[in-house]
Amino acid sequence: MPHKKQEKENTSEHITHSLQKLQEIVTWFEHQKEVNLEEGLQKVKEGADLIKHSKARLKELDNAFKEVEKDLDESK
Amino acid sequence: MDKVFTISEFLDGVNEGLTSYGGQLIGEVTSVVIRASAVYFNLKDSKENASLACFMWLRDLNMSGVELKEGLEVQVLGIPQIYKPTGRLNFQVKVVQLVGEGALKKAYLELKAKLEKEGVFDSKKKKEIPAYIKKIGVITSRDGAVIHDFLNNLGRYGYDTQLFNVHVEGLHALKDIRKALVHFAKTDVDVVVLIRGGGSLESFAAFNNEMLVREVSEYSKPLISGLGHDKDVPLVALASDLMTSTPTAVTSVINESWEQAAHLFENLKYELFRWGQDIISQKAEELYVYEKYLVEKSFAVRSYIQKIIDSVSEHFRLLKTKLDVQKQLLSQFERQIDAYDPRRVLKVGYSIVMSKEKVIKYISDVKKNDRIEIQVSDGSISAKVL
Numbered sequence: 001m002p003h004k005k006q007e008k009e010n011t012s013e014h015i016t017h018s019l020q021k022l023q024e025i026v027t028w029f030e031h032q033k034e035v036n037l038e039e040g041l042q043k044v045k046e047g048a049d050l051i052k053h054s055k056a057r058l059k060e061l062d063n064a065f066k067e068v069e070k071d072l073d074e075s076k
Numbered sequence: 077m078d079k080v081f082t083i084s085e086f087l088d089g090v091n092e093g094l095t096s097y098g099g100q101l102i103g104e105v106t107s108v109v110i111r112a113s114a115v116y117f118n119l120k121d122s123k124e125n126a127s128l129a130c131f132m133w134l135r136d137l138n139m140s141g142v143e144l145k146e147g148l149e150v151q152v153l154g155i156p157q158i159y160k161p162t163g164r165l166n167f168q169v170k171v172v173q174l175v176g177e178g179a180l181k182k183a184y185l186e187l188k189a190k191l192e193k194e195g196v197f198d199s200k201k202k203k204e205i206p207a208y209i210k211k212i213g214v215i216t217s218r219d220g221a222v223i224h225d226f227l228n229n230l231g232r233y234g235y236d237t238q239l240f241n242v243h244v245e246g247l248h249a250l251k252d253i254r255k256a257l258v259h260f261a262k263t264d265v266d267v268v269v270l271i272r273g274g275g276s277l278e279s280f281a282a283f284n285n286e287m288l289v290r291e292v293s294e295y296s297k298p299l300i301s302g303l304g305h306d307k308d309v310p311l312v313a314l315a316s317d318l319m320t321s322t323p324t325a326v327t328s329v330i331n332e333s334w335e336q337a338a339h340l341f342e343n344l345k346y347e348l349f350r351w352g353q354d355i356i357s358q359k360a361e362e363l364y365v366y367e368k369y370l371v372e373k374s375f376a377v378r379s380y381i382q383k384i385i386d387s388v389s390e391h392f393r394l395l396k397t398k399l400d401v402q403k404q405l406l407s408q409f410e411r412q413i414d415a416y417d418p419r420r421v422l423k424v425g426y427s428i429v430m431s432k433e434k435v436i437k438y439i440s441d442v443k444k445n446d447r448i449e450i451q452v453s454d455g456s457i458s459a460k461v462l
Contacts, residue, residue: 015402019402019406022405022406022409023409025409025413026409026413029412029413029416035418037418037428037435038433038434038435040416040417041418044413044416044418044419047409047413051410051413055406058399058402058403058406061399062399065392065399068392069392069396072385072388072389072392
């Protein structure tokens with residue numbers, strides 16, 4: 001469990017970093033004349049993992065924004 | 077009638093009967109003789125040949141304040157009695173009073189001069205009349221208009237008034253007034269009032285009695301006189317602590333301090349009301365200033381809060397935009413990575429064969445009996461090289 005929590009925190013706290021990593025993966029693919037299958041698969045798996053956690057984190061942030069938006073509307 | 081009396085018993089009986097013949101007589105004084113503690117004189121009628129032997133104790137004469145002289149016309153109060161040692165009829169006089177304006181005026185002036193010389197009327201001897209009098213001892217006759225006028229003119233200030241009924245003229249007046257003074261000296265009163273209406277000098281005889289004048293002058297309580305008179309001020313009035321000319325004027329003196337207090341109270345009430353109004357106006361003005369200030373500050377605070385809200389909202393919008401950008405980026409990366417995913421070809425029928433977690437690209441990559449994994453679009457198949 002501590003491992004999972006730490007992973008989540010890392011992912012949550014570094015969504016910008018995750019996007020940078022994804023950008024690097026995309027850039028890596030763009031620069032490959034011939035994709036190495038193992039490496040490509042590894043990158044895809046890594047990217048899919050980053051996307052999964054980033055989506056979860058963005059969902060959380062989206063909900064938080066909705067809450068804040070509601071509070072702000074009430075305070076006007 | 078069978079009873080036999082001694083002379084003494086008989087005379088006692090006669091004297092007892094004679095007391096009912098007591099009364100007031102008027103006559104001219106003749107042959108005055110003073111012996112030890114008594115004075116003997118005769119009274120005679122001026123028109124008829126009638127004479128009466130009179131006897132008077134000196135103390136009663138002194139109390140009456142009359143200097144008996146032959147030829148004086150006097151009025152006396154007393155009872156007839158037979159003097160037992162001589163068996164002669166005497167008129168025992170208790171009070172004697174001068175008759176006739178001339179004699180009275182002369183006696184009045186002489187006594188006035190004498191008492192003035194002695195300082196009986198000195199202002200230094202006058203006691204101060206207290207303010208806010210509550211208890212009043214009134215000496216006057218309960219009959220007649222004087223007491224009613226007095227009570228009617230007393231203000232409604234809750235006075236406790238005690239009346240001592242006296243004769244205010246005649247031979248009984250002197251004794252009555254002296255008794256009244258003694259009574260009120262021992263009674264809890266703030267002031268004693270001696271009042272009567274106007275009259276002749278003769279009717280005021282008691283009020284010009286030397287003994288009474290001296291007693292009034294030395295009286296233990298403040299005494300106000302209200303004795304109506306024409307020309308000659310009664311000597312008792314001169315000796316009193318405060319002299320007024322009428323009973324009504326006495327009420328003015330007694331009411332004065334209460335009326336002033338009532339007037340002062342009214343003024344204070346008005347002042348207090350005005351002061352209260354001023355304070356209320358002043359405070360209302362201050363409140364208005366504070367209210368105005370608070371309203372201004374309230375607007376300022378609301379404006380400040382609105383600015384903060386606007387600022388927060390603005391930052392929120394920026395953050396939200398950033399979030400949207402990140403969401404778009406993520407979607408874009410997802411699509412791109414998906415496009416680069418080597419496994420996309422598996423859907424059209426291609427497979428990836430792996431051995432020991434390496435992709436098999438050449439025959440030489442495997443040998444007989446090696447375990448291999450064949451990845452297809454919906455999973456993987458385990459196989460063995462034959």
